Amino acid sequence: MYSQGLMGVEETPGGEQDLLDRFQARIDAGEKIEPNDEMPEAYRKTLIRQMSQHAHSEIVGVYPEANWVTRAPTLRRKLQAMAKIQDEFGHGLYIYSAAETLGVSREEMVGQLLSGKAKYSSVFNYPTLNWADLAVIGWLGDGAAIMNQIPLCRCSYGPYARAMVLVCKEESFHQRQGYEAMVALMNGSPEQKAMGQDAVNRWWWPIMMMFGPHDADSPNTETGVKWKIKNFTNDELRQKFIKATVPQAKLIGIEIPDPDLRFNEETGDWEHGEIDWDEFWSVVKGQGPCNHDRITARRKAHAEGAWVLEAAQAYAAKQAARNAA
């Protein structure tokens, strides 16, 4: 799962006006841009950044869930948790491949993640402290990701749009599964209900932050919308999410930990309390509760697997030599 968080356009589009006009005309006509089509450099760079952040988020997002997968309480939940994680790894691989069509290699992208240069969704830098966290990640985390990803099914870049169609189907399934696990807890014992509420209390604000800064504070949204790589603004998506979530929470007796959350009859919108942007930016910059743990886990897998990769390469080289002989 992933939500846009920090997306903006890489740079103000410069260069040849002709190209920009031709390109814009195609986008306005609803055409899909394909890998070998001409495109402004800023478009290409922005997409590489967005898609690689998205892929990294799918991969890093596995760690909070992996923290509980071996402790799943029933066979059914165990199989569900493993299958969901498998889907997320699949999303990561699929989106890396789609990004590679823009002329960047997976090694390069993964290298940027490991070096700390590339970002991923800030929400994964929070810990999973009880079993209900897995339910909440599915219900609210995948739920938030869907808000962003469904419009991306119509984004202008063909390979990304097509990847999102498949990914969204699975994310919706994760969201329903997460909610169902939450329902089970909220129908359970007082201890289980407390787990559920505790998990929502801890995840609500990080998930609100997942949608990224308020529109007034996110530059370049306009170009993103013009190029159809961002069809809704951060605040619009946050609003859609709250609208979908509030009744679901109410139905199972979950209280949303925002005393200022209220429905405005006039505007038809939900007004929410102040988001702690200081916290958001410090997590983005690496100071979240689990930034260090997540990156360390990724680096460790990479370092400990290096000899396996070397073996596979050495074997392939030997095979090639044997075939040539």
Added chain:
Amino acid sequence: MGELQKNTRFEHLLRLADTNLILGHRMSEWIGKSPILEEELALTNIGLDLIGQARALYEHAVAVSGEEDNRDADDLVFLRDAPEYKNLLLVERENGDFAHTMVRQMFYSAFAVPVWEALTRSVDSEVAGIAGRAEKESLYHLRHASEWILRMGDGTEESHQRVQDAVDALWMYTGEMFDMDEVETAAFEAGHGVDLTAVRSEWEKTVREVLTAATLDYPEDCWMLKGGRTGKHTEHLGHLLSDMQFLQRAYPGQKW
């Protein structure tokens, strides 16, 4: 062919189920630690297959045991302590490095394939059905592990050493797979089980082929450890159970 006593039949199913569950659980421990992303998918997939097989067997065992035993499949998994677990020792061994995991998988899958194949002819049609699916899955597991062993064995000096170390370290846990004790013999004679001594030669042939292709040494005969099927385990199982069973133990009797 005589009738198989209910408790022997239950015990026989439990052994199979436990072995697949524990190995499947070990695969879930790899999540986030695999050497390459493609392997994250593959190992999780193998884990899902194995736990899926186990689940079907537990549910059938529960049906077989009937009213005398009111435990359900989750009770069997989450509320039995190590001595009541009847899995093979091989599968409870810690993951170790990737070479250990792949060798353990290859040793087990080379056994599971002929076992499932024979069980497709079980007089118990439920088991025969489970076996049909499981045989196909196990063939894929065997191929996957064997291909990695080939790459590691015939890869670099380091990978060769690691995979040979894994073969040597795990060898002593392979002998008990073929042990025809009372339960296995009774199950076989009643048409529910498998002649494991016959499986042995097929297993040896498969393993020898894989190791030879991978330029690895086939270990010499050594003392074989036994006990998994009768609940005498290695130190590794208890830790796996304390992790896996945590929630059910800490919050007993709840629905999840």
